Structure formats: C-alpha cells, structure tokens
Amino acid sequence: MWPTMRTSTAALFGLLAIVTAHVDNKNRQGRQLVFPIVRSIEQPTPEYARPSRRLESVIVANRSDIAYYARLTFGTPPQPQFVLLDTGSYELWVNPDCTALNNELDARFCQALGRYNASASSTSLSLGESKTLQYGIGNATFVYHKDTVGVSNSTELSLNNLQFGVATETEDAPSGILGLGYGKEVATKYPTFIDQLAEQGTTSTKVFSIALGGKEEEEGTLMFGGLDAGKFSGNLQTLPILPPSQSPDQRPRYWINLKAIGSSSEASNEAKTYEESRNLTVFLDTGSTMTLLPMALAKRIAADFGGSEPDDNGQFVVDCAMAQAERTLDFAFDGTTIRVPYSEMIREFGIGMGSVKCYLGVRGSDDFVLLGGSMLRSAYVVFDQTNNAIHLAQYVNCGSRAVEITADFDFKSTRGDCSPLLATDRPEVTSAIVSGNTPTSSTAIGPSESAVSSGSHSDITFQGLWRIIALACAMIFLH
Numbered sequence: 001m002w003p004t005m006r007t008s009t010a011a012l013f014g015l016l017a018i019v020t021a022h023v024d025n026k027n028r029q030g031r032q033l034v035f036p037i038v039r040s041i042e043q044p045t046p047e048y049a050r051p052s053r054r055l056e057s058v059i060v061a062n063r064s065d066i067a068y069y070a071r072l073t074f075g076t077p078p079q080p081q082f083v084l085l086d087t088g089s090y091e092l093w094v095n096p097d098c099t100a101l102n103n104e105l106d107a108r109f110c111q112a113l114g115r116y117n118a119s120a121s122s123t124s125l126s127l128g129e130s131k132t133l134q135y136g137i138g139n140a141t142f143v144y145h146k147d148t149v150g151v152s153n154s155t156e157l158s159l160n161n162l163q164f165g166v167a168t169e170t171e172d173a174p175s176g177i178l179g180l181g182y183g184k185e186v187a188t189k190y191p192t193f194i195d196q197l198a199e200q201g202t203t204s205t206k207v208f209s210i211a212l213g214g215k216e217e218e219e220g221t222l223m224f225g226g227l228d229a230g231k232f233s234g235n236l237q238t239l240p241i242l243p244p245s246q247s248p249d250q251r252p253r254y255w256i257n258l259k260a261i262g263s264s265s266e267a268s269n270e271a272k273t274y275e276e277s278r279n280l281t282v283f284l285d286t287g288s289t290m291t292l293l294p295m296a297l298a299k300r301i302a303a304d305f306g307g308s309e310p311d312d313n314g315q316f317v318v319d320c321a322m323a324q325a326e327r328t329l330d331f332a333f334d335g336t337t338i339r340v341p342y343s344e345m346i347r348e349f350g351i352g353m354g355s356v357k358c359y360l361g362v363r364g365s366d367d368f369v370l371l372g373g374s375m376l377r378s379a380y381v382v383f384d385q386t387n388n389a390i391h392l393a394q395y396v397n398c399g400s401r402a403v404e405i406t407a408d409f410d411f412k413s414t415r416g417d418c419s420p421l422l423a424t425d426r427p428e429v430t431s432a433i434v435s436g437n438t439p440t441s442s443t444a445i446g447p448s449e450s451a452v453s454s455g456s457h458s459d460i461t462f463q464g465l466w467r468i469i470a471l472a473c474a475m476i477f478l479h
C-alpha cells in the first residue's frame with residue numbers, strides 16, 4: 001500500500017503470509033540481510049507460536065497470497081511484532097487498535113501479531129509529535145517514538161534510535177506497517193528503516209530485493225543490501241524509476257513504465273497483446289494484494305479468464321478451470337517480459353460444501369495503476385533507491401545464493417542461477433506492438449464446462465470471503 005493505496009485490512013485474515021525476520025549469523029553473508037519469508041501456517045516458528053496459539057486457528061488455510069509480513073523486535077529487551085511489508089508507503093508504525101476492527105477474526109489476528117509497550121523498554125523515547133495517516137478505509141494516528149528496532153533477536157543486527165510511530169488510535173487497520181518506499185530527504189525528514197540500515201553500514205547501498213514466492217510455496221525472501229541469485233532466471237533488466245515530476249501523481253514512488261500486457265501460450269506458440277495496455281505507467285506495491293489496471297483493460301483480461309463485468313465488490317469472478325490453463329499473462333517492460341502463470345492470477349476461495357469460487361487477481365481502477373502481489377509473485381524485484389532503478393527478472397526458485405550489492409555493482413551482467421521455467425522462444429507480446437500489429441484474438445480461451453479446480457484453496461466462511469473481497473482492494477490515503 002502506498003501513500004495512496006493499500007490493501008485492506010481484514011483481507012489479511014485467514015490468508016496470510018508471514019515474512020519472519022529471522023536473521024542469524026549464518027544468514028549473514030557480507031553486508032546484506034536475508035529474511036526468509038516463512039509461511040508459518042502449518043509449522044509456526046516457536047516464537048511466533050507461543051504468544052499466538054490462537055493465531056494458528058486464525059490462519060485457516062495455506063493461502064499466503066494476500067499480504068506479507070516481517071517480524072521485527074522493538075525496544076530493550078526486544079518485543080517482537082509482525083508488520084506488513086509495504087513498498088507502497090514509507091513509514092514504520094506499530095500497535096493497531098485491535099478493538100476497532102469489524103470482525104472477531106480480524107481482532108484475533110491483530111492481537112496475535114504482538115504489541116510494543118514503550119514503558120517496558122529501557123531505550124524508548126517518545127518524541128511527542130503525532131501524525132495521522134488517512135486511508136480510503138480506515139486510518140491510523142500515531143505518536144513518533146525512537147527505540148532500538150531489531151530484525152532478529154540479535155543485538156548485532158539492531159538499529160539504534162530508529163524513529164517509528166506507535167499508534168494511539170486506528171480504524172480498520174489490523175497490523176502495523178513497514179513502509180519500504182523512499183525516506184529521508186525525499187518523503188521524510190528523518191531516516192527511515194531503509195535509510196538507517198545504510199547509514200549505520202549494515203548495508204552498503206539503499207537496495208532491497210524481494211521474492212514473494214509463488215502461491216503454493218512455503219517461503220520467499222526479502223533481502224536488504226543484496227540479492228538472491230537463486231530466485232530468478234536470466235539477466236536482471238534495469239528500468240528507471242520515474243522521477244516524481246514524470247509520474248502520474250507527482251510523488252516519489254516505485255513508478256516504472258510498462259510497455260504492454262499480453263497473454264501467451266507456450267503450447268500453441270501463440271501470443272496476443274491487449275490493445276488498451278500499451279504504454280502504461282505502473283508502480284510496484286507489495287502492500288496491495290491485487291493488481292490494479294484501467295477498467296477497460298481489466299475487463300478485456302477478465303473476459304479471457306471467463307469473467308465479464310465486475311461484481312458489486314469490484315471483483316471479477318472467473319472460471320476456476322482457467323487456473324489450469326497453460327497460459328501466462330505477460331507484462332512486457334523495456335527489455336524483459338515477466339510471465340505470470342494463470343494459476344497465480346486466480347484466487348480461489350472455498351465457499352463451503354466443497355465449492356470453490358475464483359476471482360481474478362486484477363481489479364479495474366482508472367485512478368491508480370499498480371502491480372500488486374498477484375503480479376509480483378512471478379517477478380524477482382530489486383528496489384534500488386541508490387540508482388533510482390528497478391532491476392527485474394522472472395522469478396524462479398532454484399535455491400539460494402546471496403550476493404551483496406555494493407555501490408558499483410554490475411547489475412547488467414548478473415545472471416540468475418535458475419533455468420527458465422518456460423521456453424523463451426515463444427512470441428514476445430512486445431513484438432506485436434513494435435511492429436504495429438493489431439492484437440490477434442487467436443485461440444479461444446473461454447470458460448470451460450468443468451469449473452472445479454484441484455488446486456488448494458482456503459476454507460473460509462462466506463462472511464470471511466465477503467470481507468476479503470470488500471477489502472482486498474487497495475485503499476487510498478492522503479496525508
């Protein structure tokens with residue numbers, strides 16, 4: 001979620017991924033921090049399980065495609081708390097008001113994330129100044145504090161006197177947020193988490209890399225000051241982050257140009273390009289569950305997934321069988337195309353009695369165009385504030401090899417260790433654009449009769465489903 005957009009709150013329930021910030025010495029290679037993204041649903045980490053036996057019952061399914069969390073510790077001695085990882089905003093704040101949530105499931109989840117008690121910390125300092133972030137749904141008012149913030153229980157890796165907010169009042173916000181956007185001298189006057197990692201020399205550049213991991217995977221990685229060469233195939237393609245003056249909302253965000261979106265099939269060696277998708281400016285937002293695209297384009301894409309008009313909640317109900325289609329939705333950038341398997345673009349919900357309902361991971365939005373988790377899971381993304389660039393490659397998981405990113409790092413000749421999952425010789429969606437071809441409708445990929453998916457799905461109540469749908473959209477906040 002972004003200083004304009006965020007995923008919803010209650011959306012996090014029942015369907016969550018945890019980025020545990022376990023950083024121990026063996027994960028520390030050179031000057032970068034490695035954070036395994038653990039989907040601690042079946043096997044919670046001991047620290048996580050202890051205060052939250054109830055959480056295990058809250059997280060009812062393996063689905064982890066809604067939101068991603070980091071476990072940080074606050075104060076001395078360290079008090080752990082999970083916070084939402086968000087490239088769409090830039091401030092860190094904790095302690096949402098769990099009693100101000102609309103349903104009990106949300107409240108239990110919220111309580112299980114941990115709380116920071118400033119009085120119980122010997123290093124805490126209240127700065128007195130307060131701030132309110134206003135969201136499209138909900139809001140948070142917090143008072144700035146400074147305290148030691150750890151990325152593990154190890155004092156070696158803690159940030160001293162880091163400024164963050166401690167909420168005094170929140171509405172519809174079930175977790176604190178770790179904003180990973182631009183900080184000091186761009187969006188804030190004080191050094192943020194990312195700034196301070198670099199300032200104190202924990203990382204040598206203001207760079208972090210994210211592999212959210214596929215829907216069915218157990219973990220992904222977040223790395224500060226480095227990249228994981230075991231999480232992508234091919235070369236990293238460098239794309240400039242648009243300066244605020246050239247971005248749609250004139251704000252410093254991870255805005256990049258997207259040349260086109262298409263759909264292709266390796267099996268039939270065929271590709272099409274969506275006419276409405278040419279030359280879009282998008283930003284990358286791990287805090288948004290959904291990918292938001294202009295409505296006309298969203299409808300065209302939905303039609304190819306067997307959907308039509310959005311429902312009352314703005315969601316496209318699609319044919320579950322499309323999750324088995326051997327096709328990809330292709331996002332073409334200058335020099336690279338990220339192919340998102342249809343299965344990753346479809347969200348499946350159990351609606352009881354063994355029935356499954358499927359939704360497209362894309363929503364229509366004419367105001368903001370962003371690539372959220374539904375797209376980013378298929379990409380390996382290096383967010384590089386030092387060079388004002390995004391370095392992008394196709395996500396593939398073939399192990400782990402941490403590489404430090406220094407000031408003179410050569411991104412161009414850095415190759416991922418993984419072999420491509422898909423043959424690369426299929427038609428490029430961009431070629432149709434370059435040559436000025438009109439998109440071909442090609443083979444029919446309409447809905448099939450058997451709409452039963454064999455994929456795993458969450459087993460949530462219909463009420464829970466409604467909440468998720470209502471809130472899984474990005475929210476807008478002004479400040």
Ligand SMILES: *[C@@H]1O[C@H](CO)[C@@H](O)[C@H](O)[C@H]1NC(C)=O
Pocket residue numbers: 042060061062456457
């Ligand atoms: C979670 O995933 C595991 C392995 O894929 C599976 O055995 C288990 O039944 C799943 N649990 C739920 C609640 O979906």
Ligand SMILES: *[C@@H]1O[C@H](CO)[C@@H](O)[C@H](O)[C@H]1NC(C)=O
Pocket residue numbers: 117118119120
């Ligand atoms: C916070 O810590 C103080 C000092 O240890 C303690 O007296 C107080 O009860 C704690 N508050 C809560 C809500 O746990």
Ligand SMILES: *[C@@H]1O[C@H](CO)[C@@H](O)[C@H](O)[C@H]1NC(C)=O
Pocket residue numbers: 132134138139141171
């Ligand atoms: C937060 O949102 C609630 C509900 O919309 C509203 O009543 C309240 O005034 C808001 N608080 C602030 C500080 O904006």
Ligand SMILES: *[C@@H]1O[C@H](CO)[C@@H](O)[C@H](O)[C@H]1NC(C)=O
Pocket residue numbers: 047077078153
């Ligand atoms: C973290 O550190 C605190 C204080 O040093 C200690 O009491 C606690 O057991 C540690 N937790 C873990 C999981 O190591």
Ligand SMILES: *[C@@H]1O[C@H](CO)[C@@H](O)[C@H](O)[C@H]1NC(C)=O
Pocket residue numbers: 279
């Ligand atoms: C793409 O959009 C940008 C900004 O809206 C514009 O400056 C540029 O000329 C466009 N490029 C093409 C090929 O249409």
